[in-house]
Each structure stands twice: as structure tokens, then as C-alpha cells.
Amino acid sequence: MSRVLRVLLPLAILGVGAGATALLIKHRRVAKPAPPEVVLPLVRVASLSPTNHQFVVRTQGTVSPRTEINLVSEISGRILGIAPGFHDGGFFEEGEVLVSIDPRDYELNVTRA
Structure with missing residues (x-):
């Protein structure tokens, strides 16, 4: 070559x-830029409405009161009546009469004194 x-x-x-x-x-x-592909997510829709639902909770334990009182009478006498809310788990307001005592014994003792 x-x-x-x-x-x-x-x-x-x-x-x-x-x-x-x-x-x-x-x-x-x-190259022309391709428009971005919009992918819509698949969803399931449920129509909801408010309802009352009651369920049972099975458990064990000790229940203790938030507040506890000792009811002591200042005078003796026969009990005439007890307030309707005065029972286990009952509610009552401040100043409400819980127990009514027969005033005759007290008044008799006041008269003797």
C-alpha cells in the first residue's frame, strides 16, 4: 500500500x-416532553350514618368509689325514711336529707333537760 x-x-x-x-x-x-400521566387512586366509598351501638365488655377487677363517707347520727331515734338516692351507686345532692329520724324522742329529751 x-x-x-x-x-x-x-x-x-x-x-x-x-x-x-x-x-x-x-x-x-x-423530543417533546410527554404530558405526565395522571393516575387516579382506586377508592371504596361507604355511606355512613350515626347509630347507637351497645357492646359488652367482660372484665374482672375491683371497683372502688371516688368518694366515701361515714354516716353517723348525732342523736338516736327511730328512722322514718331514707332518701331514694341513698343506696349502693346512688347519687344525691349537697344538703339533701338522706335519713329522717323520728323527732319525738329528741324533743322529749330536750323537754326533760
Whole structure:
């Protein structure tokens, strides 16, 4: 092979490659950005309405009162009546009469004194 061919052939290959590269760059297509795909999540919908629901809780333990009192009479006498709320777990208001005592014994003792 001649010396000229050895030099020109690689230069020609490089020139063709450079020309092809320039041609591709000049006529390249600009990619259009694709619109983002909106993926809607799948959901299940339930119509709800308020209801009264009662359930049973089975448990064991000791129940203790929040407050506890000792009911002591200042005078003796026969009990005439007990307030309706005066029982285990009952409620009563401050100043409410819990137990009514027959006043005759007390009045008799006051008269004797």
C-alpha cells in the first residue's frame, strides 16, 4: 500500500464520521416532553350514618368509689325514711336529707333537760 493511502484512508474515515455526526446533530429531532400521566387512586366509598351501638365488655377487677363517707347520727331515734338516692351507686345532692329520724324522742329529751 502506498504511503498516501495509509495516511488518507484514516483521515477520510474520520472526516466521514465527523460529517455524519455534524449532520445528525444539525437534523436531530427535539423530543417533546410527554404530558405526565395522571393516575387516579382506586377508592371504596361507604355511606355512613350515626347509630347507637351497645357492646359488652367482660372484665374482672375491683371497683372502688371516688368518694366515701361515714354516716353517723348525732342523736338516736327511730328512722322514718331514707332518701331514694341513698343506696349502693346512688347519687344525691349537697344538703339533701338522706335519713329522717323520728323527732319525738329528741324533743322529749330536750323537754326533760
